[in-house]
Amino acid sequence: MFAPKTAFFALLAIAAVGVQAEQHTVTFDNRCGFGTPTLIQGPNVLSTGGAYTVNGPLFSAIAYLQTGSCGFNGDGCTMVETTLKNPDSPGGGSSTDITLIPPHSFSVTTGFGYYNGCDNTGADCTNSNCPTAFHQSSDTQVQVACQQNDVNLVVTFCL
Template identity: 35%
Template sequence: MSHPSRSNRKSGRTTRPAVAWAAHTITVINNCRERFIMQVPGHGTVSSGSGGSWSYQGDIRGVIASVGNSCDVNGVPCTSAEFSLVSGISSADITLIPPHKYNRSLRITLTNGKSKACQSSGCPSAFHQDGNDGLYQVQEANNPNSGIKLEFCY
């Protein structure tokens, strides 16, 4: 993609207009009274007792988040949200694929209002094994500022 250039008459340099980056916000509501942990590849790990909001410039992919004092940085062995917030298509799901297992209720909601919720180990809206992404994922298309809300123990 070509960007128009402008010439700066004083310095003689050619400059390009600023490019706007996507901004993605993750909001966490943690009513569990246990530790929240989230791994954001390329941006590190976030941990909190109560939740909060975090914003990232540019796309973020492969994020995993969970609540529970025994959850590791990969969300094991807990109920976990997995998601990517991308300018093209953002997607999110709840995973109970082993070694993950149900420990707390979780609702995930993308900015467009699409959501999934899980309140038991037999949760029908969570992944229990790999495959069938269309059934278990929620998606949002063409929103450069897509975001997600995670509600634990809702």
């Protein structure tokens, strides 16, 4: 009488352990010796330098080095925009870019790269004319996509 219940609960436990939830981490590498790495999503500050891990997707987050002259949304500074999510359809995964669209402007060299998937894929912006950044909203070719599950992102300042 107890054996079927025990077997059933054992199968449930194995199934629960086998299910892995979506997870993404954003880390910072601040080589400038000044400023505060900042990660924001909407009105929420998610990190001021430490690694930030989210269980699930991370939609429409922004990162920049707060040097004292950046607005809350990175205004006046070089900004990284990212969505980290497991792909649910072809082309439906993570996407990250650097933006210099006004009111954003070049402040410090900034780059990003994916890791734990799409390794060695990213972009660097080393001057105000960098071709790897949005300068106008039609510059969609600068977006860097990743179509792998649970990808992470490192944002580097002063490359």
